[in-house]
Amino acid sequence: MRPLLGVLLLSASLALAAEDPLTFGISQPYGAEAADKVPAVVEPYLTKALKGPVKVVHFATSEELAEALAAGKVDLAWITPLAFVRASQKNPGIAALSKATRKGSLFYRAVFVTKQGSALTTLAQLKGKKVAFVSKSSTSGYLFAREMLAKENLNPEGFFGEEVFSGDHPAVCKAVREGKVDVGATFASEPVEGKAVVATGCEDAPPVSDFAVLASTGNLPNEVIAARDFFPPKRVNDVIATFGRMDGTPEGKKVLEAFRVDGWGVAVDGDFAPVLDLLRLKKPAAEPVKEPVKKGGKKK
DSSP states (O other): OHHHHHHHHHHHHHHHHHHSOEEEEEOOTTOHHHHHTHHHHHHHHHHHHTTSOEEEEEOSSHHHHHHHHHTTSOSEEEEOHHHHHHHHHHOTTOEEEEEEEBTTBSEEEEEEEEETTOSOOSSGGGTTOEEEESOTTOIIIIIHHHHHHHHTTOOSTTTSSEEEEOSSHHHHHHHHHTTSSSEEEEEEEOOOTTSOOOOGGGTTSSOGGGEEEEEEOOOEEOOEEEEOTTOOHHHHHHHHHHHHTGGGSHHHHHHHHHHTOSEEEEOOTTTTHHHHHHHHHHSOTTSOOOOOEETTSOBO
């Protein structure tokens, strides 16, 4: 009887394990209110597409999400490239599976924005002004914005008269519009050739026409869908296929709207080169920067 009981208990345990939900981590680049709406749309869609329960786990910051991904506390994550690289430095086994597209592009830019009509038109004129950043972990809303200054030989340290951290991109834009700051750091989609750069990060603080882009970086990789270490290889293909065909159905398009993206492409070698370059600039020469991995667990 004992062997039979053991088999039954093992079978029950395996059945329960099979029903354990996949956890899908997100942060709140568009603010807490927007992030709170994601589970109702994303959970049922991914549960059906991946043929098993999926639970969205909401983190207040991209740093917290990166920590959770590195520690294997979430199975999948919708995560910024900087947060992904930092997580992969702590756990080289995590992998980027899919990369977001917006307005047909796999890239975006960090920008400084002012209120439309402002007399400020160059980076040098920002000396001593009041600036709004997103957070010190934000790629476009802090790190790459500061790099723009450094590349113009303008030392970011002590450059501004006052720095405030607004927490998300809409809040940065609102601070600029309301005159609480002179300039803000946010992001913009890669512009169509011949068109001006538009402050996409201000779309949740409309109208975008209220803002002028003062300066812009070159192209940076959009956020990615990443998988934890030891994520089942067979499921990797399921996840890539699920995100890749999201734009093919009305239900999938609602999920894309929740992510504020047009679709998903496959993450490839070299995607994170700009982020790695930035981190190399910030580290002493004795501390090499580890490169992240692509799908399949190989070095990128």
